[in-house]
Amino acid sequence: xxxxxHGIELDEREFVLRFVRSSGPGGQNVNKVATAVELRxxxxxxxxxxxxxxARLLHLAGRRVTQDGVIIIDARRHRTQEANRxxxxxxxxTLVAKxxxxxRHRRPTRPTGASRERRIQAKRVRSETKKGRGRVKGxxx
Numbered sequence: 001x002x003x004x005x006h007g008i009e010l011d012e013r014e015f016v017l018r019f020v021r022s023s024g025p026g027g028q029n030v031n032k033v034a035t036a037v038e039l040r041x042x043x044x045x046x047x048x049x050x051x052x053x054x055a056r057l058l059h060l061a062g063r064r065v066t067q068d069g070v071i072i073i074d075a076r077r078h079r080t081q082e083a084n085r086x087x088x089x090x091x092x093x094t095l096v097a098k099x100x101x102x103x104r105h106r107r108p109t110r111p112t113g114a115s116r117e118r119r120i121q122a123k124r125v126r127s128e129t130k131k132g133r134g135r136v137k138g139x140x141x
Contacts, residue, residue, distance in 0.1 A: 005100045010048050015041040015092065017085060022076045036076035039088040044069020049096070057099035071095070 001009045022036035043049065043057050043065070061071045073095075075088035111119075 005097055008048060008050070008053065008096065008100055010041075010046075010093070010096065014046055014048060015039055015089075017088070019081055033081070035079060035081045035084055036074070037081065037084040037088045039073040039075065039092060041071045041073070041092055042069065043071050052102070053096070053100050057096060060095060060099050 001012070016039070018038040018040070019034040020036045020038055021034050043054055043061070046054065049057065057071070058065055058069060064073060065071050071092070073088050073091050075084040075091065077087055078084050
């Protein structure tokens, strides 16, 4: 069990780790060793997540989530398989912890009387500035 927040723990059996060859520079090591990690977590069918957290998680995951609700995290920052594995799990835990935070409810506010008056005054000043830009009356060209 991986502790995320109070009340949310992820079971390690709920995600699948696949090791693949990493791309990019790295010499001969890159061609021989499968150090990159692909973590797949089925968020849509996970028993560890409350419904509200699941919905926020799928929204936060963005393009990392498939149509089936599986989150795919690709970790290839490090040279070793173990470091990439830790990185992928940490990124999943961070994502779930971020989704566990309920967004604050916005209370609609109304502008104060003074701010409304300042706005109207600024509009009057701007209007006068623009009126002054027109053709001058009474002069023939």
